[in-house]
Amino acid sequence: MKKNKILLIGLVFIIAMLLSSCGGSSSSTATINVYNAGEYMDPSTIKEFEKETGIRVVYDTFASNEDMYIKATQSKDAYDILVPSDYMIERLIKEDIIQKLDFNNIPNYSGISSALKNKEFDPNNEYSVPYFAGTVGIIYNTEMVSEDINSWNALWDAKYKNQIIMYNSQRDSIAIALKKLGYSMNSIDKTQLEEAKEILIQQKPLVYAYLTDDGRDVLVQGDAAMGVMYSGDAALMMENNSSLKYVIPKEGSNIWIDSFVIPKNAKNKEAAEKFIDFMCRPEIAAKNAEYCVGYTSPVDAAKDLLPEKLKNSEVAYPDYSKLPELESYKDLGENVSLYDKIWTEVSATMNEKL
Template structure:
């Protein structure tokens, strides 16, 4: 009898595990309807929490352990960093038949050759948003943020690599520079910008622009798209020095407790009709080739979401800077506490 009780308890425990999934994602980056429909279809309850930067996500995972979550959504260079540090599990593509729907041009990037650890979720750019009713004159360059006219009026992403990437691009360097002298020059350039900076903020940028708390600044293109939907005076442009381009990917932490459910969830998100809902509501480009075919013309032809080659001239994907990271961190801390 005791043995039967123990076996029953184990079965119940396993069943409970099969019905839950812990997802840690960027804020405003997954429609509630998608999570609800996933639960209806699979019976798997999603425990969902959010972060506002790769650094915040990474710190939380390092603090709480990789078994705390089943799905994370790191950006380009953090996939490389986390896989190199042994924080990610390899993905079993045999459990993801919808992988075939992905656009091959967005696969096997240097940060994860063969996509052993990551599956593209959304991709986009970081450029400039501005309120045309508050900004006079042309805006086409990162350098425009330094215009003294915009004192205490500029938003910068609360993201070390993106902020430094912008300054490095202005100086004519790669946004992925590992040269300490170039990084220091970027810091000096950013110090000159501080009088214009109203805030470092990444969580819900569209609302900051809609509330007219800032006039212009760095912005994720999806946030720019959503703000423009509500107020057409809010524009999004690709700076002539080059935008910062990224892919946010679905990964499974090493030690995840619900690894089968994680694969089920990834496969579900790669359904063309599901990816369509995500891309249209969130305002970022889908890496799903089958999804793009389903999109309304107003979305598929919107250059804020789906840029043409000209828009991405001089742009760069972020890559892991390896041993140069502490140099960035030192100057980032100095910048934020200046």
């Protein structure tokens, strides 16, 4: 009897170990680590995904593409999904950090707008799935500015001294200066970049402040007359202040696309692709579009599910064929040092102002 009892205990122990082993394997394949920009996905969509699939999502956020790059390439943490911008995706492909996707696992990719496919950063649509798109432009207060703004030159107009907010971003501010001068936003010509630096320094006395997200409240409250802003932020600001207007300057501007990609060191590629496919469902894409007011969802069918005001927004869903020339940022490679040097000099003059 005692012997049978021992055998029974042993059998129970073995079964428990087997279950534990299975559970450990299941746990490792049922978790994905997602790294996205802050405030850039409706938390309820993540919960829906977890409930439907049983896959747990560990969700981290970053402040910039550069921060994301450093952590994704230098940290021991392995992410299954990253959400970088176009030029950063180009860099990640060049450096062999991300892998090609299995689109058999992402059938909802067929619903992505053709206008956002075959872009230079991923010309054959092998590595990325668009998540959101938008533009960079000028937002201005029509009660404080009597003229119709249609040029980057307005940001250098002395009559708006201390009423101008510049975006505190190396790439965006230098790009705006280049466009004002009639050059490409991706210029690596030293003479053109030197010109851009000089006019940014000349602009300094006119600038109220160099800000990023905090510039939204300043403009909504009417403490400044105009500023550089991403289209999504502009649309949200216009909801809170009907006197604000957003415009793409006639010289042209930036169109950006943020996309899902999967690193080569991802631990659960198939589950990551399920997540991407889930986020491409029209009803899920619509929820994220409402949460991230003003950014353009790449899922065509999502637009019809949005509230009328958002669906008809010329900021969130413009007719791109009628806009001035738009450029996507390209990876600068080693030439980023040219931009770093310029921004260091411009930033020094900012500090003098402050």
